[in-house]
Amino acid sequence: MINAVLVFNNAGQPRLTKFYTQLETSVQQRLISEIFTLVSNRANSACNFLPLPPLLANSSKSSTPTTPHNDTPSLVTYRHYATLYFIIISTSTESPLALLDLIQVFVQALDGLFENVCELDLIFNFEVLHATLGEIIVGGVVVETQLDKVVQGVKAQGKVAKRPVNESKSGLSLGGFGRGDASVWSGR
Amino acid sequence: MFEKSLYELIRGLRSHKGSEKEYIADSIKECRKEIRTNDMDLKSTALMKLTYLEMFGHDMSWASFNVLEVMSSPKYRHKRTAYLAAVQSFRRDTDVLVLAENQLKKDISSPTPTVISLPLGAIPHVINPSMANSLLTDLLPRLTHSHASIRKKTVVTLYRLALVYPETLRPAWPKIKERLQDDNEDPSVTAAIVNVVCELGWRRPQDFLPLAPRLFDLLVEGGNNWMAIKLIKLFATLTPLEPRLIKKLLPPLTKIIRETGAMSLLYECINGIIQGGILDAVEGTTEGEEVARLCVGKLRGMMVIEGDANLKYVALLAFDKIVRSHPKLVSQQQDVILDCIDDPDISIRMRALDLVVGMVNSDNLTAIVGRLMRQLRNAPIASTTDDPANDRGRLSGPVPYGDSDDEDAEETLRQHQRSNVPPPLPEDYRLNVIQRILDMCSRETYANITDFDWYIDVLTQLVRVSPSTKSSSSGDDEDLESTDDVGRSIGRELQNVAVRVKSVRPEAVDAAQALVLIDRRDQMFPASGNGGLNVLEYAGWLVGEYANYLTQPEPVMTSLLHPASVQLPPMTLAVYLQAIPKVFASMSGDDQISWTPERKTLMTLLMARIIHFLDPLSTHPSLEVQERAVEYLELLRLAAEAASGAAPGDAHGDFTDPPLLLTQAIPALFTGAELNPVAPGAQRKVPIPDDLDLDTPINPNLHSLLAQAEYEGFETEEDDVYAAYSEPVTSYTSVTSPAPTISASERLDAPHKEPSSYQNAVEEEYLDPDILARRKAERKERYKDDPFYIDPEGGQGSSGAVTPLGSIVRAGNEEVDIDAIPIMALELEHSRGTPTGEYMGRSRSPRRAPKRVEIMGDETLGPGEPNATDGREDIIAPSSRQVGGKGKKSLLEVDSSGLGSLSLDDESSGRKLTKLDIERREQEEAEMKKALMEVERLRLEMQRASQRLEAKGEVTVKKKKKKVRKVEIEGEAPESTAHVGEAEAEAEAGADADKRVKKKKKKKPKTDDAGEGNAAEGAAEAEEGVVKKKKKKRRQVVMDEGEPAVEA
16 A cells, blocks of 8 residues: 655655554654655666665564565655656555656645645645545555546536736646656556 | 735845845744734735745644644635645644634535535545544545545545544445445546555455455556555565465556556556566466566666666666565566666666676675775765755744745756766765675675685775774764774674684785774775774684784784873773783793893893883773773783893803793783684573582581681781782772772672671671671771772771772762773673674584685584574664664654554445344443433432431442442443443442442453454454453453343
C-alpha cells in the first residue's frame, strides 16, 4: 500500500503532505527534509527510485534486505515536474513503474482541473490538491486511475477556483516532462 | 477586526520575505481568535489557514476541538475544510476523537454523495478499533450506494477498518465479494476491490483461491493496466498454493508480454512469472525454456535501452530475484549488469551491487572487485551532509518561505542546469561497497579467491578508502558499534586470512605492520577518512601474535609505544598492550645473542620505554586497558630488574647467556599451541570422557585444607619477606585495582563465599575460640562499610594499609570489577582470533581454493551446525542485529498483521454458509434476549421473595443483584453462544450461583489468552485457531456448569 504522498518544490517547501498513518508533525517535517536532501542531489538522468531516507532505512533493515517485510515502506518513487517534486512512499507490494504512472495521472488530473497547472495554482488551492489526491488514493489504497473520473470527482465537490487574476500564468507543461511518458502509457 | 482569507495569508507570506516567522506567529494568533468566534465562516477560514501552516510544521493540535465544531456545520464547504484539518492534524493521542464518532456516523448516512465522501476519506486516517466497531454498521450499507464513487471508497475504507479491527471482514467480506462477482459493476469499483483484495491477498492467499476464476477473467478482459498489475501480483502469491493455476496463467501472461504497450504491465508480467515460481514450475519443458528466454530477453532489453534509467533499475530488481534460483540465466547478462555497477545513478549502482554479490564466482571475482575498488578510489569522499545548501534539516525549523520561489513557481520549462557529473559517493554507499567486497571475497571460506596476495592488497587499499565514521562513536568504549564498523570488518578479514592461510601469513603480517607503523600513518590512513582506523585493533593483534614474522620489529615497537597510541579507542589500545610484550618477547627472547653490554643497554632501554608507556595507563579509565597495563607493567619491572641484575659478558667474543626471564619466561607466556579457527559450537561437541567423574570431591578434606591455607595467609601477611614482595604492588594498585594483589591464599579462599553458617561450622572444628572471635570481629568490621560485600577475604590482604578513602574507592571498584569479569572473558576470546559471529557458518569441511592454497577451515567435531550457515550475515547486513529484531515497527508502517489471524470463511459455498451464519447469529441474539428476560424475571421474583425475608435474607439479595449484573454484562459480549448458555444456566442455578460466576470470571481471560495465542500463530494456522477458540469456549461452559447446560 501507499504510505505517504508528498509534493514539494525545488527549495524543499512542502506543497502537499499526506501521510496514511498518524505521524508526529516534527517527524513528518524531518522525513520531508530527508527525502528532499536525497532527491535534490540526483542527476536529471537518474532513475526515479530513491534509496530509503535514514528515518525509514533504520527500521526496515531489521528484516533481511532482500525480502523486506510486506508492511514496511521500502519504495520511494519520485517524479520531477518543473518546480515540483512528487513523491510516493510505498511498500514493496506496489509496482514501481505503476507508481510512476500514478504520479503522472495525478499531475494530469491537476492539469485538467487548472488548465495548464503550475505551482502557484497548487499553493493557492491546496484544498483542491488534497481533494484530487483523495479521488485517487483513499487510506493508502488506490481507488481510481482513470483521469476523467478523477477530474469529474473533484469537480463534483464544487467549483475549482481559478488562479488569482494578478498572478502570472504558466503551467507545469506536462508534455515536455519525464521521458517517454507517452510510450509508457500507451496501454492505458 | 480585519480578517484574512487563506489567499491573503499566502500573499502575506510571500510579501514578508525574511520575517516569515513573525508573520506566521501573528497569523496563528489571529487564527486563535477567529476560531473562537461564533461565525462559522470565520472559524472555517481560520481552520484552513491553520491546516495550511500545519503543512510547514506548525502545530495545530490545540484546535482539534474546533475542528469538530466546524465539522458539524451544515455547509459542505465548512465540512470539507474541517475533514481535511482532521486528517492532517489528528494524531494518535488526539482525545476528541470519541466526540467525532457521531458526526462521522451522521455524515456517512448523509443523502449527498459528496458529503459521504468526506468521512470515507477521513476515516482511514483516524480510525481506532472501538470506533471501527461502531462505524461498521453505518459503512456497510454504503457498499450498495447508487454512486460508484461512494462504493469504491467504501470498499477501501472498510479495508482500513479491517486493519485495526479484523472482525470487520466478517460482515463486510461477503458483500465486497458480491460486488466483485457482479459483472455489471462499475469497472472503477471492481478495480478498487481488486486493489483491496491484492492487499489482503499476500496476507491470506488461501482465502482468495476460490476467487481465482473471476480474477482470471478480469485479467484476460484487461482494460485497466493498474488493475491488471495488481491481479498479476495477486496471482503470484496464489500460484504456490495452487500449481494448476500456472498452466492457466502462462498463455495470457506471455500474450501480455508480447502485446502490451505499457512497460509497467510488461514488467509486472515478467515479475509475476518470476515471483510466482512459474519459471521453476515449467522448467525443463520446451515451453518453459521459451518463457525463460522471453523474460530474460525482455529484461535485457530493458537494461540496454538508452536513456531510461527506471527500466534499468527495475530490471536489476527482477534479476536479483532469480539470481539464486537461475544463476545461469543471469550470468548470461553479466556484461550489461556489470556496466550498471559504474552507472552514475547511485540507486542503480546499489541494485547492481546486490545482484553482483549473488553472481560472483572465482572467474569474475577479481574483475568485479577491481571495478568496485576503482570506484572507491577515484570518487572523492563526501557525504550528503557535507553540503549545507541541501540540508534543510539544519535550518532552525521548517519555515514556509512563501515568496522565495516567485520566479520558480511561474517557470514552466525550467531547464535543469545540474551537471551530469556523478556526485561524490555518499558515505553509506561506500560502506556498502566495502562490506560487499568483503562478503564476496570471504564467501564460503574464500572459495572464490585464487590469489591471496591480491586479497591482502585489496584489504590494505580498502582501509585507505574507508569513509570517516561518525566521530562521536569512535571515542567511547561502548562496543555496541563494533560489529558494523568497516575498519573492524577489514581487520577481521586480515586476521582471518593470516590465521587460515599459512602461506600468506608473512604478507598479511607485513600488511598489518604497515598499518601499525606510525610514520606511515598518513599514507595508510588518508586524512579524508579516519573510518579505517579501527583496523588497528586487528593489525595490532597480528603484529603481536605473529611477531616473529615482522620484518621491522623495532619501528613496530616504536609505533606501538608512540604517545599517539594512547589516543586510540580503548579496545585498540588494549590490543596494543597485549601486542607490546609479544613483540618485546620476540626482540629480547633470542638466546643466541650474547648478553653483551650493548645488548644489555639496548634491552634495558627498551624495557624502560615500555614501562614509561605503560605506567600512566595503569590508571586508564577503561578497565580492560588498565588491567593489562598493570599486569605487563609488573612483568616488565621484574624483567628489568632481572636484566639489570644479570652481569653482561665482556664485549668481545665470549658468549654470555642472557637472563632466563627474557629468553624463557616471557616468550613462554605467548608461545605454545598455535591458534586455529574453531567452529562455533565445536567446544560443545567435545565428548565428555567416560572416566570423568565430576561428583566425587578431588580432595575430601578440601574445607580444612582451605581453612588452613587461609590461616596461614594471616601469618604470612605479617611476614616481612612477603610484605616486601607485595608492597610496591599494593601501594600502587590499591586505589585503582585490587586484582593483581590477591595472594595465593586469598585465591584459595573462594569457597568461603558459601553461607556463613556452613563456614562457621567448619571453622569451629579446627580453630580455637579466641581466633574465631577475632575473625568474627574482623568480619563485622569489614561488613560495616560495604553493603555490596562479595568476596569475604577481598579486603584482608591490605586491610591495614588502605586508607578510608581507598576503601571507599575499592568498594566502588569491587562492584565494577565483578561486572568486568565477563567482558574480559569475551575479550580473551576476541583476541584469540574468534571474533563473534565471524566463524559462524564456517563449519563445513576445509575447502581448497583453486591454485591449492591451503585454507584452514574451522576445527570442529562431528557434523557442522546446520543453523550456523547464515552466520556471515554480520557482513552482509552489519547493522541488522543492532536494530532490535522484527519487533520494531518502521515509521509510516501500517500494520496489517491483525488480518493474518482472521479467516474469511471462504468455502466454495461461502455465501450460503455466511447467510446461515447470520441466521444463526440472529437466532442466538433472540435466545440471548429471551435469556436476559428470563434472568430479569428471576431477579424480580427473587427480589420480591427476599423482601419477605428477614435481615439475614437481605445479604443474599445484595449478592444476587451483583450476580445478575455480571451475567448481563457477559451477555452483551459479541460472541454469544457460550454466554447464552452461561446466562441461562446461571438463571436456573439459583442461590449458589454467585461462586460460579466468580469462577467463570476467572477462567474467561484464560480462554481468551489461549484463543489469541492460537491466532497469533500465523496465517496458516489461524483458521484452526478460530475454530479452536470457539470449541474451547463451548467445552469450558460444559466444564464449568458441571451439569449439562440447560435449554441449550
